[in-house]
Amino acid sequence: MADKKLLIIKDLVLYFRTEKGPVRAVDKVNFELGFKEAVVVLGESGCGKTSLAKAILRLLPRNIDSYSGQIILDGQDTMALSDEEYRQQIRWVRMSLVPQAAMNSLNPVLRVGDQVAEPMMVHHGVRKEEALQQAKKMFQHVGVPADFLTRYAFELSGGMRQRVAIAMSLVTAPSLIVLDEPTSALDVLTQANIFNVLKRIKKELEISFILITHDIATSSELADRVAVMYAGQIIESSDAMQFFNEPLHPYSQMLMNSVPRLRGDVEPIFITGQPPSLLNPPTGCRFADRCPKRFGKCDQEPPIFDKQDRSVKCWLYE
């Protein structure tokens, strides 16, 4: 029972249909998330991490080629639900999303209090006065003063708007929140503030997080576990302490070494080349052509090897 997981994802696939063929954005992803736990999905542009968020929350565009796998939320396979059932029972009820640049997608003509109250009214049929009371409580959790309920988005700074977006994702008391690049456009003091807020929410409200980002340094502020994504696949998964001390996959290692550090004297490196196209990914290991440690076997796709609490998709760990 100690091992009961909040979210188990098995062989999740999301391919987009395009004129040139399927784009394999999420290519058999396996993933687990415990209660009160934060997992960071670390990856750069084009690795499929935003598509992963959309796949988990079933926010799909019309041009889908394949969408399959299992998304088991607290024992229930949500894939088996119809779209309408999913909308009523899961999305913004048990799982919510703070999308990329959420602070810029607040409705400019609604007061922010009303926006945060809206999910309660729509998904739980709650009356407006009660929903606004809930919104006020959420504002407290994220550190926005109560008198901001009647303000409009343009009256708030970027950091405040991002907190409003987080409040909106909290208001229906979900068990899981997916955050996609929550602090990428924000100043360093505001970033640190937002992470303090998220840490407190994780502890006090017992909510789990999936944090999607390319920023390794700030990801360490929240991560209990790290999953590194490359070219549509999870290539390493590990608990945070071990990952930040010693990343296993060559890509993870190079990524770690490319971060300029404030404290520490090693000059950062950069990774040459580019990730492969998700339209026609190579048949062997997808990182092979940029990997300094590649060898003969890398022409075949490596399986995922388990090393105690960690897993790596790399032939070096056979």
Add this chain to the structure above:
Amino acid sequence: MALNVPLTNEAPAAQAGDTLLSVEDLHVWFELKKFGFGHAGYVRAVDGVSFDLKYGESTAVVGESGCGKSSLMKTILGINIPTKGDIVFQGRHMSKMNRSDLKWYRSQVGYVQQDPYGALAPFMTVESILEEPLIINGVRSKSERRERIQKVMEEVKMTPADDFLHKFPHMLSGGQQQRIVIARAMILGPKLLVADEPVSMLDASVRVEILRLLRNLQEQHNLAVIYITHDLSTVRYFSERIFVMYAGKLVERSRIEPLVRNPLHPYTQALLEATSDPDANNALIYRELPPGEPPSLVNPPSGCRFHPRCSQAIQGLCEVEVPPEFEPAPERMAACWLYK
């Protein structure tokens, strides 16, 4: 006045060590109007900034949103007009420049914008984007333009150039787009480059590549660079000096290493404290941060503008009098009463 636009590698090396740019007690205030014509106060975006920049010198300007660094940068670029104070470039005062002088001035200062995709016109090919500054500045010969484009593409390592010239910006990766932005900034052979968050919209693994490129260009052409950012961790590797800006004023000026080891101004200390390095232990602690937010530039706090948020504020002094710059150690300036 004939426009003299030298090729990129003709920067006069003999002038290294001389002052290129001098910002003198610069104030940039924007007027707020009520109902379109009633005076409602000023946004005091830059409120008394002074510094010198030598040829070939690189300095970082660090500060959060709303500190005035964008307004400062736009004034240095010749886009805003100073309200008070002056900018002196190669001995020439901006306050005395007429329109064609300003046009010359703007050809001497290159601008690298933050969002590479937003900075490039989506309907123009790479070749048109790079040609435009040359055409505007009177380079009439098509073959000369072509030659300069080839040269600048080599400098930003986008070779073979012909592979890229006919492409539109959306066909390039983020890193490649930023290289084109840099190429465009360099093509008129500027002496000064202003880079506003040049890598914040790029992936981690590409950032260092672009910053290295800027560093190389700086060394090869004896370029002065003003690097504006809020990310302190990149500053260490790509600048010699750092200015910290808060609410329209410079609060600390120093060489980088001493500042990172021992920040003087409480605001600088807060910025360093808030900057994370990848370390799993970060998840176990809450960071100590100054409360509140940066002040409005319309009605900034009296005295030291940081005093309402400062844990080390001296009662009776900090909220009353504006601190001047003190120099508690050689080449280390802090505008803070703690260092009286």
